[in-house]
Amino acid sequence: METHVKVIEQQPPRFLPQSLTQASAADGGSRYRWKVLLASVLGYAMDGLDMLILSFVMTAIIGAFGLTLAEGGLVATVTLIGAVLGGYGFGILADYIGRVRVFSLTILVFSVFTGLTAFADSFLELNIYRFLAGLGLGGEFGIGMTLVTETWPKEKRARATGAVAVGWQLGVVAAALVSAYVLPAFGWRAVFLVGAVPALFAAWARYGLAEPLIWLATQAKKKALQAKIAAKLPLTAEEQAFYNKTTKFPLLHLFADRRTATTTLALTVMTSVQNTGYYGIMVWLPTVLMKQHGLTLNKTSMWMVATVLGMILGIAVFGYIADKIGRRPTYMAFQLASAAAVWVYANLSDPLHLLIGGAILGFFCNGMMAGYGALLSENYTTEARSTAENFIFNTGRAVGGFAPLVIGILAAQYSLSGALALLAFIYVAAAVNVYFLLPETKGKELN
Known part of the structure; x- marks a missing residue:
């Protein structure tokens, strides 16, 4: 079935109107x-x-x-x-x-x-x-x-x-x-x-x-098969398999079989950790800086700038490394580095160290955002790719949205720095999740 789809991609004029192939x-x-x-x-x-x-x-x-x-x-x-x-x-x-x-x-x-x-x-x-x-x-x-x-x-x-x-x-x-x-x-x-x-x-x-041509080709082939069915013409086994796949409700593709469902779970865990770390850090760390370390609003704003700059640099570096050595090793390296960065940062007190640490924190914790678009796309086919991107990332966003509340509750029992330090453990769990459950997709052709 995959071979059939690739033929479609390589020979678009067979299924697509000339105006569409030119437009794409x-x-x-x-x-x-x-x-x-x-x-x-x-x-x-x-x-x-x-x-x-x-x-x-x-x-x-x-x-x-x-x-x-x-x-x-x-x-x-x-x-x-x-x-x-x-x-x-x-x-x-x-x-x-x-x-x-x-x-x-x-x-x-x-x-x-x-x-x-x-x-x-x-x-x-x-x-x-x-x-x-x-x-x-x-x-x-x-x-x-x-x-x-x-x-x-x-x-x-x-x-x-x-x-x-x-x-x-x-x-x-x-x-x-x-x-x-x-x-x-x-x-x-x-x-x-x-x-x-x-x-x-x-x-x-x-x-x-x-x-995109890949989406147009899939849609054109599906319509051609629908016309064939309407004319009561028989489909080959390969055509029937393609038609069944492309007419299935997109969300069902994410749980089509055990391996795909496991991948979907692994990716959802990753995006949940990503959003939990982001919202937990960005919502609460300015409060930590002002209340526990006595930084002024201006100095806290400097921390925010340094952290955002670290995030941008981390995204650029992550994307480059992920394309060179693969998705799995890059994610595991950044997740473990994020765990260490959060743990160390929670124990800093010097203003200069906090500023530099904020940039390092942003570099690793948010640098991983570079890879999700590629990683999610590479694990699903064209007829469900957009669904997978949005369903998995937004489920992670929903989970991560509770991070400020959970950290606030823990801070009331212990300390705000201590509650934030607990984020280190979820990054370690995310790395373990990648190691055992996530397939490598570097260099994969989309189909």
């Missing part, structure tokens, strides 16, 4: 690949911008609506719930109707409802808009990653998805800048209006990109 530029043209990469990087940057501006304006929102801290936290939780559900739904939709079409739709959704947040007149209305914006936020990540992995060559796949991962960090920086300059001058509502600007980019993404 054979998916090998440098200009097309770079345009796809740029769109995906900017899409994820806007995702980060939209998600992070909520953090920067939360104090102003709490004051404007007279909310408690718990109610303020609920706004963030509602956004996260929307992101998880949107990731599931839009991921499946992209496998059915196309990556580019749904990619631009997700950006349009989170842009429009982010803009409408500026006009919320009640706490309920605010939550409704944030939930709907979250739907688009959750859908964008996996579809952008799928677009890149289906168009970039296998030997550069991890580096390309690493570039997309950097987009989130750029969005964090953009959110900080927008909040710093717009919030004091125009108020929190104006910040959300700026968040609506990506809607213009959605239009460019929709009309400036063609669908």
Whole structure:
């Protein structure tokens, strides 16, 4: 069956209209690949911008609506719930109707409802808009990653998805800048209006990109077989197997057999650890720096900058190494290094050491984001690739969303530094998970 699919990929004119093969530029043209990469990087940057501006304006929102801290936290939780559900739904939709079409739709959704947040007149209305914006936020990540992995060559796949991962960090920086300059001058509502600007980019993404050839070929072959069935013509055994596979509900592909289900479990554990570490560190470490180490807000901001720079460098290095030596050894090395970095950092006290340690922490803990787009794509076929990307990563996001709460509960019983040090153990568990359960996919041809 795999051989049959590869023949389709190598001879697209047999199944595709000439206009479509020309529009896709054979998916090998440098200009097309770079345009796809740029769109995906900017899409994820806007995702980060939209998600992070909520953090920067939360104090102003709490004051404007007279909310408690718990109610303020609920706004963030509602956004996260929307992101998880949107990731599931839009991921499946992209496998059915196309990556580019749904990619631009997700950006349009989170842009429009982010803009409408500026006009919320009640706490309920605010939550409704944030939930709907979250739907688009959750859908964008996996579809952008799928677009890149289906168009970039296998030997550069991890580096390309690493570039997309950097987009989130750029969005964090953009959110900080927008909040710093717009919030004091125009108020929190104006910040959300700026968040609506990506809607213009959605239009460019929709009309400036063609669908990946591998997806078009699969869809064309499926339609050809459907026409054959409608004409009551018999299918060969190979055609029947292909038809059964491509018409199966995409989510079922993730659990098609024992080996695939085990891989899905292993990848979900990895993304859960990734998100737990990210949210746990980024939410609580500034508090640790200010309360336990007495750092001022300015010095804490310097720590944030150093950490983000470390994250960007870590993503670049991870992508390069993963393409050179493989996914499994690179992930295990970074996970074990993350465990050591978290443990050591929890015991630092000197301000300079904390600054340098923050960069090292970001390098290892978030550098791994470079590989998920490639790794998830390589373990699933075209008819379920977008579903796999979004389902697995957003399930990890859902699990990781509880990290700030769990760490807060543990901190109340012990200490905040001690609670954060426990993150070291989950990174070790993740490395063990990779060693025993995850197959190596470096250099794998997508099918």
